[in-house]
Amino acid sequence: xxxxxxxxxxxxxxxxxxxxxxxxxxxxxxxxxxxxxxxxxxxxxxxxxxxxxxxxxxxxxxxxxxxxxxxxxxxxxxxxxxxxxxxxxxxxxxxxxxxxxxxxxxxxxxxxxxxxxxxxxxxxxxxxxxxxxxxxxxxxxxxxxxxxx
Numbered sequence: 008x009x010x011x012x013x014x015x016x017x018x019x020x021x022x023x024x025x026x027x028x029x030x031x032x033x034x035x036x037x038x039x040x041x042x043x044x045x046x047x048x049x050x051x052x053x054x055x056x057x058x059x060x061x062x063x064x065x066x067x068x069x070x071x072x073x074x075x076x077x078x079x080x081x082x083x084x085x086x087x088x089x090x091x092x093x094x095x096x097x098x099x100x101x102x103x104x105x106x107x108x109x110x111x112x113x114x115x116x117x118x119x120x121x122x123x124x125x126x127x128x129x130x131x132x133x134x135x136x137x138x139x140x141x142x143x144x145x146x147x148x149x150x151x152x153x154x155x156x
Contacts, residue, residue, distance in 0.1 A: 009055060081107055
């Protein structure tokens with residue numbers, strides 16, 4: 008599961024890896040970047056998000072995103088998006104994917120979204136939305152979280 012992050016002036020890759028509790032190699036891998044010098048101010052990158060809302064599932068032989076989504080009662084398109092996958096991507100045995108924990112709903116932002124629009128989708132006021140989502144950029148592809156119970 009990833010969030011979007013806009014690299015700021017002075018951000019170094021080792022700082023970003025530490026900030027998002029990951030490694031330099033993992034940051035490079037999830038962003039499909041093979042030269043760390045490409046991590047420059049103004050560039051939008053994917054960064055791992057907190058795992059408070061997710062559990063990890065290890066893919067078994069014969070699993071599909073549809074089967075896993077049905078097993079956990081979640082939308083298969085959301086499951087794919089949370090894991091940086093397309094619905095037609097191949098998943099393989101022993102691959103780790105994240106599964107949303109119950110009690111939360113999720114929304115992946117689109118171009119033109121505002122906090123007010125996201126709040127309406129969740130039926131939340133702005134204060135509650137900001138408490139549940141500590142870092143909000145409202146860039147397309149950012150995951151927004153809502154507590155449902």
